Amino acid sequence: MNKFKKVIEDIGLPRLIIGAFFLVLVVSSVFLGLKPASIFSDILRRVVMYSILVLAMVPGVQAGIGLNFGISLGIAAGLFGSVVAMEIAFRVGWTENMNAGGLWLTLGTALLLSIVLAALFGSLYGMLLNRVKGSEMTVATYVGFSIIAFMNIVWLMLYFSNGDLIWPLQGRGMRSTVSLAGSFGGILSDPVKVQATQPAWLQWLAIKAGDITLPIGAIILLTVLCILVWFFFRSKAGIAMSAAGENQLFTRSSGINVDRMRSMGTALSTVLGPIGIIVYASIYGFLQLYNAPLMMGFASVAAVLIGGATVTRANIANVLIGTLLFQGILSMALPVINEVVNIGTLPEIMRIIISNGIILYALSKTKGGRAA
């Protein structure tokens, strides 16, 4: 009995309940006659899509700024970098004949540009958070909202000439959804796209094994990032950052500038944002501008919390488990509900209720630091 209790404590009740819910969905989907292969592919795809954005929570939490609701800042940088890269590609002609080199160049430019932007704004954002110690998460949420509003203006003002980007017949202003079909969409995840554009030695980037689609490229990128973050938190700087997040006085007394560590953590978290959104967009096939990224921060926060993180401690396992549970439930819920109650838009409404319900549940389970 005691052992049983300990197991529950180790896993954590929220994780257990949501995990059980996930299992119920999986089992019922089999009974409802849904295809396991396509469900598996779908879950895998979504997990890979969202994981990097969830991973972005880790440096912030460890550095002591709490859950980075302001990840929209990084997302905005990623979107901006992407559209600029696509515009450059259009003007220079990189992607004219969909050659592999041009696609990679566009992706690389997008990543590079947005990482530089995110590092810059992330550091400034970190300095801001240093001035509002104690209410970082509230401030972060509003920084996130503000940047989205600001970017809405930017999207409308940009004078670009790439027809994929701008509103047709208007000559300026970005579309709300930009298709990446003619650019780097799917090159890490979509077997059809990979087959069509990549040379033979890169065909492994996305594989279709029977009915299962394996986005190998995206999985490798995610793995590399996870390993990098893991290594970072075993380095001198990473350990100092974790300490700054746990006990500021302790860290100061060891001669470390706590505020610098916090801004570094914030910047690192913000830099993971654009990588996350670019991989997301690439797998999804579209860049979603304007208000689309408004609530993405919440999904990331919810995922890492379900994964067992707290406001003060988070690790890679929390990220992966949390994303699997959160995205797993979301991708399962729609087809399952569709089978059970197929009335008008009810399944979609149910999906929204479930998704926000999980976010609410996760947020209510932030236990914070263990009381001394």
Next chain:
Amino acid sequence: MENESILSMRNISKEYFGNRVLKNVDFEVKKGEIHALMGENGAGKSTLMNVLFGMPVIHNTGGFEGEVFVDGQKVDFRNPRDAMLAGIGMVHQEFMLIPAFNVAENIKLGREIGHPTALSKVFGDLLDAMQWKQMAADARNALDSIGMQNIEEYAQVAGMPIGYKQFVEIAREIDKTGIKLLVFDEPTAVLTESEAERLLEIMRVIASKGIAIIFITHRLNEIMTVADTVTILRDGEFVTRKPIAETSVVQIAELMIGRKVEKLVDDTDEDKRQISEDRIALELVDYQVNMPGELVKGMDVKIREGEIFGFGGLAGQGKIGIANGIMGLYDVNGEVKVFGKTLNLSKLGEALRNGIAFVSEDRRGVGLLLNESIERNIIFSAMQIDDNFVNGPFKILDKAKANRHAREMIKNLDIRCTGPAQTAGSLSGGNQQKVCLARALTMVPRILIVAEPTRGIDIGAKKLVLEYLARINRELGVTVVMVSSELVELRSLCDRIAIVAEGKVFKVMAPDDPDAAYGLAMAGMQETAVEA
């Protein structure tokens, strides 16, 4: 009538998940006496008090065996409220006061005096109007009765010295009508020496009004001065109950831990150290530290290489500020020289880079990463300052080396734990202190500053820690600077002791100077007009 028991607990036994923490304990308190309850950490004092108050933690884990009588009546308290109604109160170690409320509001919290209004007739007495004057008068009465005329009943609690908060807490208990028995759980642990003395006086005043007091503390001398009777528990068992007059500090200490306590540090080895005025390890010149509550106001000291130097004095006089200033935690003016080199203390970590390591007086707040492993705690500073335990250009942690080192430290310092991976927060106070020491030693310091090294740890661990400090000094030649409120401790270990008063070094004394001289110095009084 005089010897009548107010409280008698008979044959109390309690089991937590098969672990017997109390075994047939008898406990008897007489009317109007101050009864000390002693025992090492884990001896069962808290559990016994939990049983008395009918705390939920007792009833949720299967209750207890035995009987409790209050005023000769058998009682069965199901919750702390029952106990309060029967006239038993508790003064908590951690204050349960609302900082934004004033003293009177806090004293009357939950027992406010109101008079009915139209609203309250409809919606119940939660909407009564408050009778502030009467509440203030009651609060005044309670404060006066414990001799705290200088606490304003209208003063806000936030920002009060800790001692005052404690007194407000006591006044609140006194204000409850029909109080017969008050439990003080380590009330002096957080107080300064003078506040603690004040508290002891107040306890006497309360006792003289016929209210019995159960006094739980680690400080033996307090027991000797104030208590009438002492009950000693050891490992959940009743050891003895004795009038204080028939016992002594040594005897109580002995009974508590059940083995003989010698002098704090036995210094049988021959002293081979060479200490000279020419080799100065640490020099402070017009040294000032802006640490709130512990201001250092211009201090000049020379600490010789290889000695153990003590800073003593009452709390609040600035001795704590000395170390915290050197470590860069507070703003500093003046000069600090380490082996002749002047430190630039505006740079974080300057002292650490110059061979000074620091063990903070605030173990849980400054000294440890409570949620991190012992290993991480031990290697942290050395890793950050000296790039020790890291590999390669990215300075990745060398886990194997760190683990090896942590194990060695655990062995050397006899840290009782399940292994280097256990979190520091789950250790007992004494073992946490050893982890702090291990972290400082890992830096291989030339000067080790320890502040309040034995605060809040039990006698056994105390001795080990002090012995270890002596060993580091003798065997490794580390200059040790020890800041402590406990004179006995300083005098048993240090070569010289500076008594700090009002932010300055009042007098540097030898450990075998007479008690009277120390007493005077602590109080800031010169023995003769021409003392240095």
